[in-house]
Amino acid sequence: MESIWSMFIVYIGIFLFGMILLKTGIQQISYHKTKMWLMKHTSNPLKGFLIGIAITAVLQSSSTTIVLIVSLTSVGLLPFTHAIAIILGANVGTTVTAEIMALSNLWLMWSTLILGFILMCIHKQVIFSIGCVLFGLGTIFTALYGFESLVEPIQRTPYIENGLYTISTNTSYSILFGVIITGIIQSSSAFTGMIMSFMNENLLNLSSGIAMVLGANIGTCFTAILASIGSRIEAKWTAYAHVWINLIGVLCFIPFIHWLGDLVVNVTPIPGRQLAHASVLFNIITSLLFLPFIKPLATFIKLTSKKI
Structure with a gap:
């Protein structure tokens, strides 16, 4: 059993390393432009929502977008209501990562690893950055195959298999499992x-997979909370907004987990892709429901934060 946990930690590390490479490559190309877009083009909720989707899809990390939003609100460069709109968009944009992971196959894994490594050996910033993106994707695909290789030894270990079975048969346990693991590893993408x-x-x-991913949406809020520590009250409001949006969205969606599952089953027979599509639908529906109520939500957060 020790070897299973050791390999699990190794594959988590490989996945996170791939995410770091991917984000590093993208940020070298577009990070500063991203900051300018956030400050200049979020004059209304719809624009903020769409830019949040675009930027998070590009940066491949909702956590990076949220931390960026927290930092901008903490120095007064981004109004709080605009930050909420971007958070809603970031929740949708992060589902692009899951859709990319759902396309994983051996040919794509080796292609991105080899081409990425070659480009990283070229001493030009843009080409090197593209190489980081490709090699990062290949590393992520490698970690996914690693996770799949753990299934057989897990099935031979009754303690772990029974634990997963117990968790998967109870929606509350599944959601809590997603919250805890995502909070520990600080990456909803790795958990997904x-x-x-x-x-x-x-x-x-x-x-149970959908319930766990719903929990991951709550677990990823720890990043925003950590980023807001020691910052101005506006930054704390932004972190609280991320928590409330994801918490309320998950609580409202719990009765519809089976409906969501039935819907995505009709789209694709591949389980991993079903989960990716379910994540997309959940975040789009939740964000669109919140979008018209940004100002009341902002008022609510300001009032409740005084009691925290």
């Missing part, structure tokens, strides 16, 4: 990738 791999090997069913 792991669950997708387990589902592809029939270790988890679709409903």
Whole structure:
């Protein structure tokens, strides 16, 4: 059993390393432009929402976008209501990562690793950055295959398999599992990738996978809370907004988990892709429901934060 946990930690490390490479490459190309877009083109909620989607899809990390938003609100460069709109967009934009992971295959893994390595050896910033992006994607795909390779030894270890079975048969346990693991590893994408791999090997069913990913949406809020520590009150409001949006969205969606599962099953027979599509639908529906109520939400957060 120790070897399973050791390999699990190794594959998490490989995945996070791939995410760091991916974000580093993209940020070298577009990070400063991203900051300018956020400050100049968020004059109304719809614009902020769309820019939040675009930037998070480009940066491949909602955590990076949220930290950037917190930093801009903390120095007064971004109004709080605009920050909420961008958060809603970031929640949708981050689902692009899951969709990319759902396309993983051996040919794509080796292609991105080899081409990325070659480009990283060229001493030109743009080409090197593109190489980082490709090699990072290849590394992420490698970690996903690693997670899949753990399924067989897990099935031979009754303690772990029974634990996962117990968690997967209870929606509350599944959501809590997603919250805790994502909070620990600080990456909802890594957790989602792991669950997708387990589902592809029939270790988890679709409903429990969706519940776990819902929990991951709450677990990823810890990043914003950490980023807001020691900052101005506006930054703390932004972190609280991220928590409230994801918490309320998950609570409202719990009764519809099976409906969501039935919907994505009709789209694709591949379990991992079903989970990716479910994540997209959940975040789009939740964000669109919140979008018209940004000002009341901002008022609510300001009032409740005084009691915290």
